[in-house]
Amino acid sequence: MGLRTWAEIDLEAIRHNLAELKRLAGGRMVAAAVKADAYGHGAVPVSKAIEDMVDFLLTATVDEAVELQDAGIKKPILVLGIPLDQDELEEAIRRDIRFNLAHKEILKMAAEAASKLGKKALVHMEIDTGMTRTGFDLDEAVDVLQQIGENSWIELEGVFTHFATADVDLDFARTQLERFKNNIVPIVRQNFPNAIIHAANSAAIVHLPEAVFDMVRPGISIYGLPPDPKMEGEMGFLKPAMSLKTRVLQVREIPKGVGISYGLTFKSDRPMKIATLAIGYGDGYPRILSNKAHFLIHGKAAPIRGVVCMDLTMVDVTEVPNVRVGDVAVAIGRDGKAEITATQLAVQAKTINYEIVTRVGIRAKRIYKFPKESDWTQRSEGKG
Numbered sequence: 554m555g556l557r558t559w560a561e562i563d564l565e566a567i568r569h570n571l572a573e574l575k576r577l578a579g580g581r582m583v584a585a586a587v588k589a590d591a592y593g594h595g596a597v598p599v600s601k602a603i604e605d606m607v608d609f610l611l612t613a614t615v616d617e618a619v620e621l622q623d624a625g626i627k628k629p630i631l632v633l634g635i636p637l638d639q640d641e642l643e644e645a646i647r648r649d650i651r652f653n654l655a656h657k658e659i660l661k662m663a664a665e666a667a668s669k670l671g672k673k674a675l676v677h678m679e680i681d682t683g684m685t686r687t688g689f690d691l692d693e694a695v696d697v698l699q700q701i702g703e704n705s706w707i708e709l710e711g712v713f714t715h716f717a718t719a720d721v722d723l724d725f726a727r728t729q730l731e732r733f734k735n736n737i738v739p740i741v742r743q744n745f746p747n748a749i750i751h752a753a754n755s756a757a758i759v760h761l762p763e764a765v766f767d768m769v770r771p772g773i774s775i776y777g778l779p780p781d782p783k784m785e786g787e788m789g790f791l792k793p794a795m796s797l798k799t800r801v802l803q804v805r806e807i808p809k810g811v812g813i814s815y816g817l818t819f820k821s822d823r824p825m826k827i828a829t830l831a832i833g834y835g836d837g838y839p840r841i842l843s844n845k846a847h848f849l850i851h852g853k854a855a856p857i858r859g860v861v862c863m864d865l866t867m868v869d870v871t872e873v874p875n876v877r878v879g880d881v882a883v884a885i886g887r888d889g890k891a892e893i894t895a896t897q898l899a900v901q902a903k904t905i906n907y908e909i910v911t912r913v914g915i916r917a918k919r920i921y922k923f924p925k926e927s928d929w930t931q932r933s934e935g936k937g
């Protein structure tokens with residue numbers, strides 16, 4: 554069966570990006586964010602492709618960590634999200650899955666679960682230095698560090714914080730860094746000399762070399778995308794890993810004055826040639842791009858006409874010669890000399906490139922280019 558709508562994932566590009574980030578991080582340890590199905594790229598194939606280059610893999614949930622372990626991943630996995638209940642905590646402890654020690658209730662539950670299982674809980678304690686999301690406040694963190702030191706069921710493997718603005722507001726990011734460095738790092742270094750201290754996301758790896766500490770936690774940049782459009786220039790070394798492609802299902806000629814798609818929001822102002830593509834918001838292509846973005850067909854721009862439907866999108870191919878049923882249309886990626894990046898689509902859709910790639914739906918099959926293989930390979934690993 555031919556491919557209708559698919560995402561090509563270049564695992565070689567992902568390894569390239571990771572190697573460059575490791576260089577920037579001065580050879581410190583690396584924890585790679587593969588949460589949310591590796592930002593839509595496929596958590597299992599991506600994790601397998603980079604396992605030898607990283608020290609930890611980062612997921613958001615215990616379920617995501619279990620999926621990786623069940624697929625044969627051996628590297629330590631840290632769950633950045635907070636485990637939900639006692640069952641999740643026990644599952645994590647049993648499997649040596651590290652998790653976010655974010656508040657006192659989790660500390661209590663984790664100690665209980667660990668003593669019940671007769672096995673230590675491996676934790677990374679999060680300090681909230683200004684993100685206001687998860688983690689201990691600075692003033693309670695010092696107390697809690699002491700309690701952890703006295704608890705034989707809790708092994709403090711790491712201590713971390715997360716920046717809210719390392720891409721766009723360096724002053725605030727530096728304030729967070731100072732809070733962490735002044736209030737937390739010295740106590741950890743003195744009382745838990747083996748604990749891994751980490752803070753830097755992709756933006757901080759580039760903007761805040763001082764935040765590198767013992768380990769960095771890149772996510773979006775591994776996939777070849779800058780954390781913010783303004784960082785595109787300074788991250789010119791990145792190679793985008795995902796291309797999103799679909800096919801022409803029908804081509805039709807329409808006269809002047811014809812409305813297109815639901816609501817007839819576009820009316821032809823001249824005779825036009827319209828191609829109907831096999832992609833819609835059901836594949837994760839944002840509906841807000843209706844009448845705004847374009848696809849690439851035969852290396853030329855084909856602008857969207859009318860609203861994006863659940864499964865179909867109409868584009869103007871009046872200026873694109875020889876468009877036929879079955880031709881490939883590129884939503885994200887290169888076609889000849891032309892390129893559409895996830896970052897460009899994100900700007901048009903008033904969102905971030907993270908959301909564009911993460912939202913690519915399960916209906917779009919993931920096709921992988923494996924390191925040392927030049928051909929695209931269809932594998933059933935991962936989702937989609």
Ligand SMILES: Cc1ncc(COP(=O)(O)O)c(C=O)c1O
Pocket residue numbers: 586633715753754755756770771772773774780
């Ligand atoms: C705690 C934490 N660390 C690291 C990352 C990776 O961030 P980025 O994708 O911006 O590099 C994330 C992403 O959301 C995160 O939540």
